[in-house]
Amino acid sequence: MYSSKPAFIYGFHAIDKAAALKILNQEDNFIASDNKYDWLGKGVYFWENSLSRAEKYAEIDKEREGSKIITPFVLGAVIDLGNCLDLLDHDHLKFVRYAYKDLKSDFDKEGWELPENLPSESGDFDFKKRELDCAVIRHAHKLACDKDKPFDTVRAAFFEGDSLYPGAGFQEKNHIQIAVLDANCIKGVFLPRENDSSQ
Numbered sequence: 512m513y514s515s516k517p518a519f520i521y522g523f524h525a526i527d528k529a530a531a532l533k534i535l536n537q538e539d540n541f542i543a544s545d546n547k548y549d550w551l552g553k554g555v556y557f558w559e560n561s562l563s564r565a566e567k568y569a570e571i572d573k574e575r576e577g578s579k580i581i582t583p584f585v586l587g588a589v590i591d592l593g594n595c596l597d598l599l600d601h602d603h604l605k606f607v608r609y610a611y612k613d614l615k616s617d618f619d620k621e622g623w624e625l626p627e628n629l630p631s632e633s634g635d636f637d638f639k640k641r642e643l644d645c646a647v648i649r650h651a652h653k654l655a656c657d658k659d660k661p662f663d664t665v666r667a668a669f670f671e672g673d674s675l676y677p678g679a680g681f682q683e684k685n686h687i688q689i690a691v692l693d694a695n696c697i698k699g700v701f702l703p704r705e706n707d708s709s710q
Contacts, residue, residue: 519589522557522689523565523703525572528584535586535700543692547626548640551665552648554690555697557588559666562703564686587703590689591696593663596651599687610651652692663693 524541526534533539541555549556558565562585569583597603618625626642648665655662672684691697 519591519698520689521560522588522590522691523560523562524555524557524586524588525565525569525580526584526586527580528582530579531584531586535702540694541691541697543694544690547645548629548642549645549690550639550641550669551667551688551690552645552652552692554665554692555694557590557689557691559687559689561686562587564684585703587701588697589699589701590664590691591698592666592689593693593696594660596648596655596662596665598665598667606654607647607651610654611647613654614647614650661692663691663696665690665692 530539534541543553543555545553558568565585566583569580569585572578573580573583596607598607615625626646628643629640652662666687666689668685668687670682670685672682675681675683
């Protein structure tokens, strides 16, 4: 009943500059990521309200083998979360736990091993392979679709990186990520701008 989010959010998408300009000029669209290790399942990924984190990711991704980023760039988007599978919401966390149990039951019946979350070959947290999480989120989507209540977006917090200071409970790469399943939730695209310090 309360899964619809009433506000729009700003999302930032790391991308190659040439691809970004095509999207901005309505010559192309975002391409949903659909890897078996994607943290939040299939979707177009955005950093919520964090331009600098998206910029940093674009720079790091450029160096990754197989990257499509030649010139690191970031596009901003205004996103309506719609019917959001929000992993910061207690009821949705319970639903995802149920989805895990249901998926495990299916795998057990078939005699299959569940996928695992694995570190990346480089050891970089940004490229950690979350195959178990991806499978569970995809199964949660299936369960929601079976009830004719498909999710439009997924939202989750990730706590990563070194401590900000000795004994800290905060880490340097903490962020909120959005995966957009329904492209109609992307209401507009823009070129992000830095604060004007002359004001």
